Amino acid sequence: MLPLWLGAMPFAIAYAIAAQKAGLNPAEIQLMSLTVSAAAAQMGIVQLLTIGASPLTILLTVITMSLHHVLYGVSLAKRLKLSRLDQVTTAYFLTDAAYGLTIADKNNENPAFLLGAELSMFTVWNLFTAVGILLGHVLTIPATAHLEFVVSLTFFILLISLVRTRSAVGVVIIAAAFTVICLTIHLGSLTIFVAGIGGALVVALLVERQKQYSQPLTRSARE
Amino acid sequence: MNLLLLLTIITGATFLLRFAGLTLKVAQTSPFWERFLQFVPISIFTALVVSSLYTAPELLTLKIIALAAGAGVMWRTRQFGLGVVTGLAVLWILSLVSTS
Numbered sequence: 049m050l051p052l053w054l055g056a057m058p059f060a061i062a063y064a065i066a067a068q069k070a071g072l073n074p075a076e077i078q079l080m081s082l083t084v085s086a087a088a089a090q091m092g093i094v095q096l097l098t099i100g101a102s103p104l105t106i107l108l109t110v111i112t113m114s115l116h117h118v119l120y121g122v123s124l125a126k127r128l129k130l131s132r133l134d135q136v137t138t139a140y141f142l143t144d145a146a147y148g149l150t151i152a153d154k155n156n157e158n159p160a161f162l163l164g165a166e167l168s169m170f171t172v173w174n175l176f177t178a179v180g181i182l183l184g185h186v187l188t189i190p191a192t193a194h195l196e197f198v199v200s201l202t203f204f205i206l207l208i209s210l211v212r213t214r215s216a217v218g219v220v221i222i223a224a225a226f227t228v229i230c231l232t233i234h235l236g237s238l239t240i241f242v243a244g245i246g247g248a249l250v251v252a253l254l255v256e257r258q259k260q261y262s263q264p265l266t267r268s269a270r271e
Numbered sequence: 272m273n274l275l276l277l278l279t280i281i282t283g284a285t286f287l288l289r290f291a292g293l294t295l296k297v298a299q300t301s302p303f304w305e306r307f308l309q310f311v312p313i314s315i316f317t318a319l320v321v322s323s324l325y326t327a328p329e330l331l332t333l334k335i336i337a338l339a340a341g342a343g344v345m346w347r348t349r350q351f352g353l354g355v356v357t358g359l360a361v362l363w364i365l366s367l368v369s370t371s
Contacts (some may be wrong), residue, residue, distance in 0.1 A: 054355075076274055083282040093281070103277050107284065114285045114336030115314055121292015123311045130293060139290035151312045194362050197334065200323035201358040204338045205345050207316040219310045223317035225333040231325050240318045259282065 052145045053172045055198030059087045060173050061187060063094065064180025070098045075183045081177040085170055086143065089113050092237065116239040120147045127157060134159045141166035145202070152206045215255055223247025330362075333369065337362035 060081070067077040072094070084090050089110045096106045120142060124130070127150075130138065138159065146165035150156055180187070211217060226243035235242060325336055341358025345351060 076278075078327070079275075080278055083278055085287065086285070089281075089285070097274075103280075106277065106357070107281060110281050111284055111288070117285070117289045118292040118295075119311050119315065121278050121289050121331065123292075123308050126294065126305070126308050135290060135293045139286055139293050142289045146288050148312070148316065194359070194366065196332075197323075197337070197362055198354050198355060198359055200320050200334070201338060201341050201355050203316045203323075204320045205342055205351060205354045205358075207313065207320060210313050210316070210340045216313050219313045220317045223314040224321045227318045227321040231322060239322055240315060243318035243321075244311060244315035247317060248307050248310035251310055252303060255306060256303050 052149070052169065052198070055202060056087065056145070056169060056172050057176045059199075060176035061092075061180035061184060063087065063090050064177050065184040065187075066091065066094045067096075068184060069093050069180070072097070077181055078174070078177055079158055081174045084110070085141065085173060087115065087173070109237055112241070113237040115238070116244050117142060119241075119244055120144075123147075123151060124162065127151065128159045128162065129157070130159050134163070136168060138162055141170050141212050145169050145199075148203060148206045152209050215251055218254065219247050219251045223252045330366065333362055333365045336365060 064077055064079070067080070067090075068074075072080075080090055080093065083091070092109055092113055093106055096109060102111075121139065124138070124147065125135075128134075141163070143166060146169055148163060149164040149165045153161075207220070211220060223243050223246065227239060228248035230239040230242050281354055296329040327334075337358045341354045343354075344357040345354025348354070348363070
């Protein structure tokens with residue numbers, strides 16, 4: 049968890065500073081971390097508030113940024129046996145990082161692991177939001193520190209640990225292509241959702257097709 | 272609109288998205304969807320990594336080298352944290368060298 053905390057800390061401080069500059073008061077800044085609890089969505093909200101976007105625009109942007117969480121939920125529901133209470137608590141605290149850590153371990157079927165990861169990220173995020181509110185005016189994190197890179201690095205290493213088959217390599221290639229296309233056509237906050245569905249769906253369809261073709265061949269070879 | 276009301280609506284909407292996913296039972300219906308769900312984390316992690324590389328295109332090469340270094344160390348040592356620290360250190364050093 050430590051590397052992910054390290055990645056969340058500067059983001060939380062940066063969010064608090066940006067929110068102060070956008071005119072939010074300390075209570076509102078902390079409340080957003082307690083309720084929305086998602087780095088990218090909160091930064092998006094602050095940016096949109098700064099430019100005076102309408103509430104509907106802000107709401108729709110956050111929803112598109114969070115659409116891939118539906119996929120996280122479906123994927124977690126397949127792996128973990130969650131009671132109704134587990135579903136409610138894990139849904140509230142679900143983040144990219146907690147999902148990544150839980151799903152990376154193929155033998156992990158314990159809902160408590162997911163909730164533990166979620167709560168630890170939630171605590172660090174909120175603690176460092178408070179640090180940003182209190183000390184934002186004196187704290188400066190140099191851009192050359194590239195601490196935001198920890199998040200990409202973590203997901204890349206989790207990704208490497210998941211890629212074990214030829215189909216998985218295919219998913220990486222197709223999802224990367226989808227991402228580049230989405231970014232090129234400026235799909236913005238929908239990129240992760242579209243590329244996430246696209247990569248998985250195309251390779252699942254290809255594998256299905258391959259199985260359909262190989263079954264009659266196997267049968268005729270036997271005959 | 273009042274910010275408090277907006278935050279309440281956003282919190283409700285994002286919670287419902289996450290909750291809807293957790294309560295859907297597509298996995299049990301067919302092998303196709305089961306396979307699709309196995310691929311979802313790989314696909315989303317790829318999208319997250321690739322899109323993050325695009326946020327600062329001038330650092331693209333350095334970031335790719337740092338990712339490779341981090342993954343290489345993780346693969347050799349099986350230490351997740353060490354892989355992350357190595358990747359970050361490599362990016363620091365390379366960006367300092369390239370700017371000096």
